[in-house]
Amino acid sequence: MVEAFPLEDTWIYEWEPLTNFGASGGFRVRPYGGIASALLRWELSSIPVGAVVQNARLELYCTYRDRAAQIEISAYKVLVPWQENSATWNLASSGVPWTQAGCRAIGVDREGTAAAKTTIPATGAVPGWYAWTLTSLVQEWVNAPASNYGLILVGAGTTVSYDFFSSEGNPTFQPRLIVEYQPPAATATPTSAPPTLTATPSATATAGPSPTRTATPSALGTIQGMVFEDRNGNGVRDAGEPGLAGARLTLATLSGIVVGTRLTGADGLYAFGDLAPGTYRLTESNPPGTVSTTPDTVLLPVAGGSVVVFDFGDRFVGSVTPSSTPAGTATPTPRPSATNTPGGVATLTPTSGVTQTPSPTWTSPAATATGTATPTPSRTASITPTPSRTPTPGPSPTPTETPTSWIDVSRAMPAHCKGVFIGDTTGKPNNASRYGDLPWPETGPEDVYILIKTVTSDLTVSLVDPPGVDHDVFLLYEPHPSALLRAGEGGFFYPNLAPGTYYLVVDGYDGSMGPYQLSVFCEGEPTPTATPTNTPVHSYLSLLYKMPTPTPTRTATPTRTPLPTITPTPPPYQVGVNCGGTWYQASDGLWYRPDQQYTPGSWGWVGGQQGFVTTTDQPISNTVDDALYQSQRYAMSAYRFTVPAGRYEVLLRFAEIFPYAGPGRRIFSVDIEGQRVLDHVDTASRWGRYRAWDGLYCVEVGDGVLDITFESHTTEYAAVINAIRVTRVERCP
Known part of the structure; x- marks a missing residue:
């Protein structure tokens, strides 16, 4: 299956015949009183010629309509090339007009028979998703790729406007074409054996047979792996633990641009190929009825020609038998560290460390067995502070909540744009328990970072926790919890953040503490004076890699030299x-x-x-x-x-x-x-x-x-x- 996002999309408008809307965050369909139609095209080269398209579905997210009226929207095959950044009501591309303005010449500009039609009733949900079945049309494009000039959406009905997100709009709701197909029959051809990636003793390895993954040497990189059923909930794929179908994987750049998504089949495998070198954010959405045993979001660096492997573990709710052994006892066990192997694949080598063993086990909420740990209610990472969580029932096994006070900047660490920081809140002070108006109980210890911005640019912060650890990250304009600008469980995005001094606080939700990975990305900032050095990082992630660590490094000492007093910067808004x-x-x-x-x-x-x-x-x-x-x-x-x-x-x-x-x-x-x-x-x-x-x-x-x-x-x-x-x-x- 392939889920494709538009290579090009725009809309054309009868009442603005010379205006190009290619950079717009949405497009409009309107039948009368100023006709508006939308153009979309997809790159489908990943589907081999000769494949049989079993189902193809276009999904669009409607954001708005100007009144409650029914509309019928038909998709027609476009017969001539057009360009996203120059198409208008009058022109197909720069200097090249449509045969009839508005792409309306039947048999020349577009076909006269609709490939699909969908009716949105006056009572239809807006905002909401709507779909068109395009199986036959996509099959034509697969058979003859040169004929793929995309489609045009044309409305019919009364005078009403319907607006949809485009590929330049919200990445979560951009148009998507989901294609299920059967690859052409393979022809046996003598070839040299390609390099393969075999499992090694690691957080992603299996003690038994597992699917073989093939690496293709290239200047571009690949991210691939498996979503598996973690039956014992230990965060590691063990022998006999199969792949899981129905998991959605979303790959994005650090700036938030979605590269693509994948939906796992019965084998649980996924792959993203042809990736330019850089660091990517990979997020898993669990199959229905499961909970995660590994982080849902990870940051993965990709080098040219490398294949990066990461496996996600999930288990079905209520499927784990309660353990009679007390959970959460700290016992010295080997912890993996990163080493490099040929082909750019990160594998693991045991080193010393401390992990929690045995792993905490739990049952469904109906279970009453003694010693069973109830899972904390899940939370959705927020872009803006939104009360979306409730504390875990029962006593907190962490320091007593302290009154909200000033953040201790005397132990703050420097942060910089394009930096990745590995930290651990265990044993740190707990100065703040509430941020802004949020009801979240941040009763765990916290780490504090100072970020100095010199130019106005977007700020993206990502926070990744290991299983069993639950941190939140907060952006403050002065070192006090009331000075809250943004908050999130997995990170946040702040557009056009002005120059100034800011504070990033990693705090433990409901008393949680432990290791974490914090990533900070913002364009246009100068390179830090301290030169990063590549050192092995003893991380909790299933996949480990060498990561730049800003210098000078911190060492544990009884006292720290206080940082200079920093004048709070007024918050941008x-x-x-x-x-x-x-x-x-x-x-x-x-x-x-x-x-x-x-x-x-x-x-x-x-x-x-x-x-x-x-x-x-x-x-x-x-x-x-x-x-x-x-x-x-x-x-x-x-x-x-x-x-x-x-x-x-x-x-x-x-x-x-x-x-x-x-x-x-x-x-x-x-x-x-x-x-x-x-x-x-x-x-x-x-x-x-x-x-x-x-x-x-x-x-x-x-x-x-x-x-x-x-x-x-x-x-x-x-x-x-x-x-x-x-x-x-x-x-x-």
């Missing part, structure tokens, strides 16, 4: 909201996101209903950002933003786009933090129709919540807002 609309990158460079209903700790609208949205396709004057003004939310009582205390610049964007809201029919006022900024505004009289108007204001926020409130003064049409931008500033102009 900038959020753009396209009220009632979809993702849009404005001329100010900021991505404005779809709005949402407010929840504590986040941002969004208050009052009103989800469907209280008006949209238009009419062009908007007095702006170059029409898309920010072509949708609006109405009848809300407020927009609320959870922010750190400080000064904020608030940009409110308005346009009257409802055709019947004439003079005197929509009048409202706006307050920001209790200060009246707009008083009895008559939208049609003051701004006119389809004309943009912006108001820029600066306010002080002291309670952690920025409130923008609306008061309607007419009963016919309520207050509206088209877009909002909130930015933290050091001072008001």
